[in-house]
Amino acid sequence: MKNLFLIGLIAFCSQLAAIEFAPIGAEWYYNLPDYMSLNGNDFEYVKITSVKDTIIDTKHCRKLELINSYDNKISAEYIYQTGDSIYYYNYYSQTFHLLYCFSAKINDTINVHINKFKATDGFFSYSDSINNFQYKIVSIDTVTIDGKEYKRQKVKSLSAYSWFFYNNLIGESYIIEGIGSVEYFFGVSSDITPETVAEMLRCYTDNDIKFKNEEWNIDCDYTTGLNENIQDFSIKVYPNPVTDIINIESEEIINNLVVCDNYGKAIIELSANCKNIVLNMSDWIDGIYYLQIRTDKSELIKTVLKYEN
Numbered sequence: 001m002k003n004l005f006l007i008g009l010i011a012f013c014s015q016l017a018a019i020e021f022a023p024i025g026a027e028w029y030y031n032l033p034d035y036m037s038l039n040g041n042d043f044e045y046v047k048i049t050s051v052k053d054t055i056i057d058t059k060h061c062r063k064l065e066l067i068n069s070y071d072n073k074i075s076a077e078y079i080y081q082t083g084d085s086i087y088y089y090n091y092y093s094q095t096f097h098l099l100y101c102f103s104a105k106i107n108d109t110i111n112v113h114i115n116k117f118k119a120t121d122g123f124f125s126y127s128d129s130i131n132n133f134q135y136k137i138v139s140i141d142t143v144t145i146d147g148k149e150y151k152r153q154k155v156k157s158l159s160a161y162s163w164f165f166y167n168n169l170i171g172e173s174y175i176i177e178g179i180g181s182v183e184y185f186f187g188v189s190s191d192i193t194p195e196t197v198a199e200m201l202r203c204y205t206d207n208d209i210k211f212k213n214e215e216w217n218i219d220c221d222y223t224t225g226l227n228e229n230i231q232d233f234s235i236k237v238y239p240n241p242v243t244d245i246i247n248i249e250s251e252e253i254i255n256n257l258v259v260c261d262n263y264g265k266a267i268i269e270l271s272a273n274c275k276n277i278v279l280n281m282s283d284w285i286d287g288i289y290y291l292q293i294r295t296d297k298s299e300l301i302k303t304v305l306k307y308e309n
Helices: 002-016
Strands: 027-031 045-056 059-068 073-082 085-090 095-101 109-113 133-145 148-157 172-176 200-205 210-212 235-238 245-260 266-280 287-294 299-306
Touching: 045 073, 095 109, 133 172, 235 299
Parallel strands: none
Antiparallel strands: 027 045, 027 200, 045 059, 059 073, 073 085, 085 095, 109 133, 133 148, 148 172, 200 210, 235 245, 245 266, 245 287, 287 299
């Protein structure tokens, strides 16, 4: 009888055991949409990496670093896990908010928060974004990854903005246990995006899970033509961040300069024939700008933050 009780207890506890979320070394690769692709293709990416443990408000957290395919740092975020629930640290409210609940049931509503999102470190540490994070569990099934079954939630946005649902007009998407949203980790909105724009999880890897989206059939870090076009030449863009005047200095003659906003819209295009360019950004709105600089032999993209003191 004692042995039967022990077996039953082990079985019960195993059901409660949660998959470790964002183990150190875990990587997410997210596609950029076509209009954000500055290099003429849609294969540039946002990469999230779980890099280390840290403590925030007595919580054992994981630090996530975000970079783009040009190795430019975007921001850093912090999450922590308790059981089947994943929380992230909101810099705006300086509190933790529920992001995922893998034990939620059908028709449950996840009220992430009604305050604004603010990144904890990086270019968007000054910027507000989505005003309301809510979604509903529509259905639950499983998905097989490397021969193992993982819970999958079909979710529907209840927010005014399209959180998790950038690439889906009907406002529905999927969240996979141990991985997160298959569109974007922290969500996006139609106005301002947390950190940067992303539209699809192309793949996720850690020591136990190797996931590749069925819509993505090439390498996770594939950037067709991107690295071949970027050669090593000396160029300075300063100051960065910038409040008014920004200087561009190159050892090669700059033939063309294109400045795009965070949505990929070209706002300035200059045909130059010089090594030094000065831009007055004092009247520009705060935000991220991408400077695409071309010479006869090279092409380079620099990320610049504009904000008022």
